[in-house]
Amino acid sequence: MKKVVNDVNQIVDEMIEGITSVHSNLLKRLPNTTVITRSDVPVKGKVGLVSGGGSGHEPAHAGYVGKGMLDAAVVGEVFTSPTPDQVMEAIKAVDSGAGVLLIIKNYTGDVMNFEMAKEMAELEGIQVEQVIVNDDVAVEDSTFTTGRRGIAGTVFVHKIAGAMAEKGASLAEVKEVAEKTIANVRSMGVALTSCTVPAAGKPSFILEDNEMEIGIGIHGEPGIKRIPLQKADQIAKTLLDNILGDKHFGNHVAVMINGLGATPEMELYIASRKVVQELNEKGINIHRTWVGEYMTSLEMAGFSITLLDLDDQLTELLDKECEALSFCN
Template sequence: MKKIVNDPERVVQDMIQGLVTAHPGSVKQLPDTTVITRKDAPVSGKVGLVSGGGSGHEPAHAGYVGKGMLDAAVAGEVFTSPTPDQVLEAIKAVDSGAGVLLIIKNYTGDVMNFEMAAEMAEAEGIQVEKVVVNDDVAVEDSSFTSGRRGIAGTVFVHKIAGAMAEKGGSLQEVKAVAEKVIRNVRSMGVATSPCTVPAAGKPSFELADDEMEVGIGIHGEPGIERKKVATADEIAGELTDKIFTDLDFANSDVAVMINGLGATPEMELYIVNGKVQAILADQGMNVYKTFVGEFMTSLEMAGCSVTLLKLDNQLKELLDAPSTAPAFYS
């Protein structure tokens, strides 16, 4: 295993220290926690937004902390849910009296621990609501989930719910727009090589040099098929076909995200994007906005995911609203 780390058991703490020192004017770490918050948290009168999950998906989730997006992110150990007490500290740190919305990816540990934290916060008099993101169309259940997994589409939930909170929306309004995004966003990914959790020291799964896993999860969970490596055009077609069978995007305005899983050159992501754009045009869709890059990774896994979000005028306005989050300027 070759990784640029100090102690494999301290990668999360070291990462947080490096992140906070890179952006000292916008974020801070709560002492003795793995919680990163906005520098100005809590923001008076504003609904607080908290997300998080296991580390290894950078820039998710701490990269999305900033004005116009999240108020706090909670980092668990690599591919491991943060504990309820850490999530509770995040909730308390961003609550200004207007309530807090938890944005949770649909993984069993995340859902359980965030829900426990919400109950503890409510016992302390904090109003908490939650949404669960389940945009992955590949599989219905996996080793990590009951129901569909939450993957890169979560970033659109962060952005749009964050914009609604920033403009003064109530807790119920922020939750409602987050749920609208969840209803209208779909994703699917493919991997061409595995990743290695630092503390484990070996790849989490194996792929032959000429193989790819279609429908892979962001923790290396199995997809729907292992097959010979295909061309970028074929991969784009397979991923979008599966998305189209799940939700009707015909003649819609859409936002597109071509997301790298950690070790895929931007050259390859742009090649995939070219074909995705052609497919969408053929289907009569209008691409309102495109995002190409690394937004929800899996350590050094090679591969990509495609996310489509069906837009209306409200979602367009909120997607366009300004953000100062380090990983998502707009």
């Protein structure tokens, strides 16, 4: 294992210290926690948005903390859900009296721990709602999940719910638009290589040089099938066909081509070229395409495709200005 680390037991702590020291004008760390918040929380009169999960998916989730997106991200150990106590600290920090919305990726540990924190907060009189993102069309149940997994489409939920909250909407209204986004977003990924959790010191699974796995999860969970390595156009078409086959999309979408940690931008743009061609041929208008790393899996090679079916409301909110480090430009 070759990684730029000091002590595998201090990786998360040192990463959080690095993020908040470099971006101290925008972010701060709650003392004695793994919680990263906007520097100005709580924002008076605004619904607070909290998300998070295991580390190893950077820039998720701290990269989406900022005006117009999340108010706080709770960081767990590598591929491990944050504890209910840490989530609770985030809820208390962002609550201004207007309530708090939890945005949870559909993984068993995340759902359980965030729901426990929700119950703890409600006992203290804080109004909390939650939504669960399940955008991965690959498999219905997986190693860590009952139902579909939450993957890169979660970023669109952060952005749209964040824009709604920034407008001064109520907790019910923010939850409603988050659920609408979840209903309209679909994703699917492919892995060319495995990744190595630092504490384990060895790859999570093995893919031979001539193999790839279609429908892989962001923790290395099995996908639909393991097949011989294909050319970029065929890979992109396979993922896109599965996404389009899962939902009827209108003629106006947002697209995300998301690298899983070790895929050069060169290759992501080759894949995005095919996605654009396919959607154009089907008469589906692309409002905007994001290409880059948004929800990774350590140093896994591969990528995912996300489509968000847009209407006027979602388009307006998606286009609102924001100040999060890794999405707003």
